[in-house]
Amino acid sequence: xxxxxxxxxxxxxxxxEQQTAIRDYFSLGVFSVRNELLFLMYLSVLLFTSGVGVxxxxxxxxxxxxxxxxxxxxxxxxxYYFCFKKSKGFTTQxxxxxxxxxxxxxxxxxxxxxxxxxYIQYQYHIFGKQFEIxxxxxxxxxxxxxxxxxxxxxxxIGLTALATSIGITLTPQTLIDxxxxxxxxxxxxxxxxxxxxxxxxxxxxxxxxxxxxxxxxITFALxxxxxxxxxxxxxxxxFLFVFIMAGxxxxxxxxxxxxxxxxxxVFTLLYAYIGFNIFMARIIDKLDLPDFFEFLFILLPxxxxxxxxxxxxxxxKFNKKTNDSL
Numbered sequence: 001x002x003x004x005x006x007x008x009x010x011x012x013x014x015x016x017e018q019q020t021a022i023r024d025y026f027s028l029g030v031f032s033v034r035n036e037l038l039f040l041m042y043l044s045v046l047l048f049t050s051g052v053g054v055x056x057x058x059x060x061x062x063x064x065x066x067x068x069x070x071x072x073x074x075x076x077x078x079x080y081y082f083c084f085k086k087s088k089g090f091t092t093q094x095x096x097x098x099x100x101x102x103x104x105x106x107x108x109x110x111x112x113x114x115x116x117x118x119y120i121q122y123q124y125h126i127f128g129k130q131f132e133i134x135x136x137x138x139x140x141x142x143x144x145x146x147x148x149x150x151x152x153x154x155x156x157i158g159l160t161a162l163a164t165s166i167g168i169t170l171t172p173q174t175l176i177d178x179x180x181x182x183x184x185x186x187x188x189x190x191x192x193x194x195x196x197x198x199x200x201x202x203x204x205x206x207x208x209x210x211x212x213x214x215x216x217x218i219t220f221a222l223x224x225x226x227x228x229x230x231x232x233x234x235x236x237x238x239f240l241f242v243f244i245m246a247g248x249x250x251x252x253x254x255x256x257x258x259x260x261x262x263x264x265x266v267f268t269l270l271y272a273y274i275g276f277n278i279f280m281a282r283i284i285d286k287l288d289l290p291d292f293f294e295f296l297f298i299l300l301p302x303x304x305x306x307x308x309x310x311x312x313x314x315x316x317k318f319n320k321k322t323n324d325s326l
Contacts, residue, residue: 041104042153049111065123072116079109083149090148094212103151110145110154114138114161136165147209152216159197159220166193184235190228191244197221198251215261222252222264226271233278245275260322262315269314273307 052072086102088095097103120126121134142158145151166189201217204210225248232241249272256265284296 041101042107045104045108045111049108049115052112053115069116069120069123072112072119076109076112076116079105079112083109087149091150092207092209094150094210096150103149103153106145106149106151107153110142110151110157113141113145114157117141132165132167135161139165146213150210152213155213155216156220159217163190163193163224166190184232184237187228187232187235187241190224190231194221194225194228194248197224214259215264218252218255218259218261218264219267222248222267222271226252226267226275230271230275230278233275233282238279238282242275242279245272249275256318257321262318262322265318266315269311273311 083102083106086097086099088097117134117138121131127133139158139161142154142161146153146155146158167186197217198221201214201221204217205214226245229241229245229248232238233245249268252264252268253272256262256268
């Protein structure tokens, strides 16, 4: 803290009185419980929606489908009613509710809306066997809610639903089951969706539309495109994905410095490292040098130790460079 105060004072942003006031404030040891309370609100929304799901599952025969749908619809209407009532209207800037509780009401409305769409599709097949349509509608509802009410949680749900609508579910279970890795089409679909998200993020920055959503959009695009590139490196057209991953790595590397996001930087290096190792394994396999594998196993401990050291040094360099730019 003292180091940051010193940097600000050297740049003429703080005078002596302000420095003294800041140091006196932090010396009091006062802390805010706001973040803890907001986390409990977020947890309560998740527990409530989970409880609704369990209640429906255990009492589906006694309650009836029509009653459940009506209750869900009433809850959604009630949540959106209070959200619209307390909202300041749509704006392109980062303007929040006066009371942060309504942000979690928006999140609840979004989750219930997605649950509602999935439930009526599963029970009544309103779109036939095309579950993707109901998921896509849920995605548009979540994205519309996110942009109108300025809610990043709803934005994450909307982006996840978009990926799910094209068949990609990036959950630990699906990654273990290799659903993405052994389906070449999903890799291309994911790359296209990731590129569209990047283009939208850049366009939003240009027209100043919810510029603070940039980190969420870029983070989602990073994970989506990187996982699809890694999946492509495992499959037949791996040589094509080498260039795609090199290009995406360069873009996200530059972007991490532009928005000063250490999370983007760390995951970019991590995915690039995984992709590089897969690429090298492919090359070694093509060369068909059995004697080289024995030598490789001897070098592996040094290779991984050096990789960890370079990784730590890179993060320190990133933090130093971003802090110096303050």
